[in-house]
Amino acid sequence: MLDADLISVSFGGVRAVSNVSLSLGDELLGLVGPNGSGKTTFLNAVSGVVPATGRLVIDGTEVPLGRPRSSWKAGTARVFQAPQTFEALSVLENVLLASSDGRWRGGIGTWLARPAMMRAERTRWVAAHEALELVGLGAEATHAAGLLSYGQQRLLELARAISGSPKVLLLDEPSAGLNDAETNGLADLLLEVRRTGLPMLLIDHKVDFLDRLCDRLVVLELGEVVAQGTPEDVWSDQRVINAYLGAPTNAGG
């Protein structure tokens, strides 16, 4: 579904991601690693919001890197680490933005072909509403997005991501800032979305959350892949333990 080949990202002289190759099939893949290991940057590279080098193939088509709209067109949808909702717009409008139905969205639809625009808008509206229902924000549809709580904004972003009928869902620490109950609810929700057959790439730190969701884990450290496999294998891998806890060194410390 998604094949990333030798993806590298540099900021100035610093290599944040170095030749990472990763292949995502019809699965829920967890991307883990200590802070600063390049997980988010890798996701940024895949969704085109940072300039990167390498080769990215999504669903059989090669995607130019560093162009967010190309990545979106190829079928990626992204949930950001800090919720990136448009606070001036209503909750529903936030979801409508990402609609993959592009009919009559420009000036002609606005001023000349209004009936056609309204018709297209209605179908988009129904789809957006379904996405909101799924994440449990149906009742808040007309609220301004800025009035939502942090957790709700995260759900809104999830709704926005899935409403565009993506081919791959990229989730950046969706459980950050949520308590245990909310995290469990989110896991249920993600599993439900997963059942529709949508492949997902998930970054997170919570081990229980990852174990419950992920079919497979990939571990990054200092911008490079150090291990991959099923959650059990990965957590028992010595290199992973070193990466997280620090390698036992002679200096003792």
Add this chain to the structure above:
Amino acid sequence: MTDLDVPPVADEAAAPEPTGTARPAWAPWWPTRREHATLRPPALARHQYLTVFAFITALWVLVPQVITSRQDQFNTNLWIAYSIAGIGFYWMIGLAGRAAFCQTFMMALGGYASAWVTRSWGDDAFLLGVVVAMVATAVVAGLIAVVVRKAQLFFFAIATMAVTQIGIEVFTQTESFTGPNGVTSGISPPRIFGTEYLRDTEIFPMFVVILTMVLVAGAALERSPLRREAIASRDNPLVARASGVSTVRVQVVMFAAGSSLGGLAGAMIGHWTGVISTNSFSFDLAIGIFLMVYLGGIGSMWGPVIGAAFYVALPNFLTSFEQYNTIIYGSLLLVVILAMPKGLVGVIEKAWSAGTSLVRRNREASHA
């Protein structure tokens, strides 16, 4: 960019039922009112079309009653023309976040283009001239916006400032298009199907009709996918692009549409006053448009209408301080930025919501 934000108006009463996704078979092909409500109602009014209708009716009925002097009629007409240019400016800067300094250039271009059309095709070509003015400004603005599509905030502002300077120089030099030293005089008065609109009192109803069309177009924009995409491109272009919004296209469209309203206003002023010169669209007016839009309120299409009224009316109240006008405008703009970032519309909104909550509380108290 939060000060450009439209104030969040949550319309809880119109929230759809959680199960409202499936449409009943009898539902019409157009969205029902409840569905409409989910295209979030913008500032000041949920019923934008009704507000437009009420406003225009009031204008039509009251203005001839209130106005006594020729000066007042002149100012009223000028107010309408400036309002239209201001609404265009609101589209590009308020909604799409493209701060531009070339609305006066667009006004001049529209004025010259329309004058040129009537000069070439005769006085009856007024309507054609207006259309040409709008199309020409939209095309020129579209080209400019495409060329500098990657420039952000200051750089876009500076680039459009350069466009204005170049434009003024070009207008002064291309005398076959404009006139000696860039002054086109003796422009034919508006003539529609043989009827000539010559005096200010005759011009006024025609201007009101044009303003109505512009306001309806504005209300249509407020309930359109274009608006939300413009706001998304303005507030967070990167995330908007990652969500599939073509920010460049949206900003180009909004800039071209806003500029064409500038062209329309310029054509109106040209045919009405009979003269177009680069002086009538100077830097002072460019600042004036900023003042109108910010004074009125950058978050609503009614902002420029209210702001333009102040801009035109203010000198009348300050006749004894005429030489200090500019200082007063400048200080006023500063006060608006410091004290009321949402402009007069924000003040009205606050008063309105305070009033309605008072009424509601009274009603609840009387029920209890």
Add this chain to the structure above:
Amino acid sequence: MDKFVALTVSGVAFGAVLSLVALGFLVLYKSTGVVNFAHGDQVTLGAYIAVWATTDVGLDLPTIPGYVVALAAMFLVGILIERLAYAPIRRRPPFSAVIATLAAAITIRGAIAAWQGSEPKSLESPVGNNTVNVLGANVAQQRLVIVAVAAVAVIALILVFQRTSLGRSVRALAADSETAQLQGVRTGRIAMLTFGLSALFAGLAGVLIAPLSSIDINFGFTLMVTAFAAAVLGGFTSLGGVVVGSLLIGLVQQLLGGYFFTDYAATMPFVLLFIVIAVRPGGIVSLQRSRV
């Protein structure tokens, strides 16, 4: 040949003035992140104050003390603008500050118009209208004075930036204002100082170029937009780059305008500015900056 020499000298002189204008608003931009649209009107104001200080309607001082008075006054004007138009909205989004500087620009314009009227004025130069012969071309001494004074001022500014604690603070703010503030850089004081310094540079530019032409209300505005072109061409943040960009713009305007597009000489800088922004758009929001 004479024409070429004359045009080159005026190009360099004009470029020197531009670099003063451009450095003035760039210092401000680096320390506060504000592009000051009142900068051009500060140039005009500086020239008018100098006229007032050196003629009998005002102080009637000799030229050089009169200039010094004007520069001191401009420093105070800069601080005043900071207090009134910038300090109250420092924490608001940058666009509010832009509008506030526009408001300051209009107010200055209005003040000048009310104070000096709309008649163009002229400013006397310490070297008068004397000319010198440079390689067979008659060149106004004032142009040589401009180049010399501007060079001294630019070098002084660059030294201040690199050697003093003020310069270090400003550079820290330009690199990362949040961190700089956490490290104890006093933004309020620095904003006042740089606003003053920036206005002083504007005044200096106005005083230097005014004797070559007449002063009217749009005098500084045109200079400012031309200086924008120079700054964008020079990369907008590097002081050295801006000086190079200014000289380039000055030369291009004088030479191209003098030889080829005589009708459009005044438009040259704007065309250049537009092209530069189209080809090299600055300020693209980067991901790191917006911290997605």
